[in-house]
Amino acid sequence: MHVPDGFINAPVSVAAGVVAAGGVAVALRGARRELDDRTAPLAGLTAAFVFAAQMLNFPVAAGTSGHLLGGTLAAILVGPYTAVLCMAVVLGMQALLFADGGLSALGVNITIMGLVTVAVGYGVFRLLLRVLPATRPAVTGAAFGAALVSVPAAAAVFTLIYAIGGTAEVPIGTVAGAMIGVHVLIGIGEALITSLTVSSVLAVRPDLVHGARGLLRKPELRTRAASGAGA
Amino acid sequence: MGAGHAHRLYLPGASPVHRLPPQCKLVAVLVFVAAVVATPRERIWAFAGYALLLAAVAAVARVPYGVVLRRTLIELPFVVFALLMPFVASGERVTWLGLSVSEAGLWGAWNILAKGTLGVVASILLAATTEPRLLLLGVERLRMPQPIVQIAAFMLRYADVVAGELRRMRIARASRGFEARDVRDAGVLARSLGALFLRSYERGERVHLAMVSRGYDGRMPAWHAVGATAAQWTAAAALPAAAALIAAAAWIIP
Numbered sequence A: 001m002h003v004p005d006g007f008i009n010a011p012v013s014v015a016a017g018v019v020a021a022g023g024v025a026v027a028l029r030g031a032r033r034e035l036d037d038r039t040a041p042l043a044g045l046t047a048a049f050v051f052a053a054q055m056l057n058f059p060v061a062a063g064t065s066g067h068l069l070g071g072t073l074a075a076i077l078v079g080p081y082t083a084v085l086c087m088a089v090v091l092g093m094q095a096l097l098f099a100d101g102g103l104s105a106l107g108v109n110i111t112i113m114g115l116v117t118v119a120v121g122y123g124v125f126r127l128l129l130r131v132l133p134a135t136r137p138a139v140t141g142a143a144f145g146a147a148l149v150s151v152p153a154a155a156a157v158f159t160l161i162y163a164i165g166g167t168a169e170v171p172i173g174t175v176a177g178a179m180i181g182v183h184v185l186i187g188i189g190e191a192l193i194t195s196l197t198v199s200s201v202l203a204v205r206p207d208l209v210h211g212a213r214g215l216l217r218k219p220e221l222r223t224r225a226a227s228g229a230g231a
Numbered sequence B: 001m002g003a004g005h006a007h008r009l010y011l012p013g014a015s016p017v018h019r020l021p022p023q024c025k026l027v028a029v030l031v032f033v034a035a036v037v038a039t040p041r042e043r044i045w046a047f048a049g050y051a052l053l054l055a056a057v058a059a060v061a062r063v064p065y066g067v068v069l070r071r072t073l074i075e076l077p078f079v080v081f082a083l084l085m086p087f088v089a090s091g092e093r094v095t096w097l098g099l100s101v102s103e104a105g106l107w108g109a110w111n112i113l114a115k116g117t118l119g120v121v122a123s124i125l126l127a128a129t130t131e132p133r134l135l136l137l138g139v140e141r142l143r144m145p146q147p148i149v150q151i152a153a154f155m156l157r158y159a160d161v162v163a164g165e166l167r168r169m170r171i172a173r174a175s176r177g178f179e180a181r182d183v184r185d186a187g188v189l190a191r192s193l194g195a196l197f198l199r200s201y202e203r204g205e206r207v208h209l210a211m212v213s214r215g216y217d218g219r220m221p222a223w224h225a226v227g228a229t230a231a232q233w234t235a236a237a238a239l240p241a242a243a244a245l246i247a248a249a250a251w252i253i254p
Helices: A010-053 A071-078 A080-098 A106-131 A136-165 A172-204 B022-037 B044-061 B065-088 B103-129 B132-141 B146-175 B183-213 B230-236 B238-252
Strands: A057-061 A064-067 B093-096 B099-102
Touching (some): A010 A106, A010 A136, A010 B022, A010 B146, A010 B183, A071 A080, A071 A136, A071 A172, A071 B183, A080 A106, A080 B132, A080 B146, A172 B183, B022 B044, B022 B103, B022 B132, B022 B230, B022 B238, B044 B065, B044 B103, B065 B099, B065 B103, B099 B103, B103 B132, B132 B146, B146 B183, B230 B238
Antiparallel strands (some): A057 A064
């Protein structure tokens, strides 16, 4: 859901823009710690990955399909700061090149789909890892929980922004109910895809899962002596 | 849920709009959108004025109206939201076409449809007349921090490569008889995504090494400059200036 122009009034759009710019500035500083001079190519390729991943539609029910938002997935895979940069760049390019999401609402979109999904998703993920054992199913479960919470959280923040700066007099309870209700469902799809994707990366390159770095050992390549002759 | 971003919006051409420097067009569109968003929704004539301005720009840029209209479909999810609004909004109710609807909700729906559509059309015209690479140069000229521009440049450069990998994976799945039918198939799609991430990230590592071996030190060499003359700025200011006049008039005239 990319918010178009005119959905949120001008002052609140500007305020959200300031929040988004601040968040991206913090992320820029943090990403240099996560990636140093590899920031541009690696964050750029991860942004291209998020962009492509959003094109992968998965069937939900009865002919409808959804696609990934990717904030939590990116945060777990490459770290929260780099993830914020990737999401901000993806959203900016979608607004500029594809007219998806209003230019005046770019701040709102980055705040909701970049900052909130990454911060909530990564926060929940780390919290869950603290109480769960250091095993691959546990990390997968933590990714599931993180993505599950991140999508309704983004919807809740959207509702909040809408309550302050919405341009139509829809009772806020109705908006909150509809938005959060629908996004709990979307969140289940997001959680399923996020956790399975994290799990499949963990199986091959656990060192590339930033959120679980050092938690799991790299799988060893084992060779077994052939038993018997001719094997 | 937006639609997929299967194809770019750029339409090659040599119209006066195409030839304007990208930073001028970016500022023009931003000011135009700001004027539209700040206009009180009751001034229907002002929105008609904005629409005429965009139609004029499309005519000068020789972007076919049909192409623009087809591409506005991207805002469809929010149109659905807007159409629901008169039925769920609070406030005084009026009878319209035999339906009891909220007056405030009707205005809300009109507000979203009008402003959203004008914003989408303005963005479509910008993207249709400006090469993506030039748009980035324009963004850079407007003092966007270097790292952000670099990340966006890499994303643009490799988006088609990564999307191509995804397409080949889909063909590979299909040729092995896979068809995503319901939620139980999510595992297969997720494994594709996992593989796609690894391929993308490892490609990033290789690209970085290739750059380092060519002397990369965190800064990109200067791209060709796209300076703008005062005349070009003036030409690009035609749209936002006219929009600002309409917005000002909409605020003053009751």
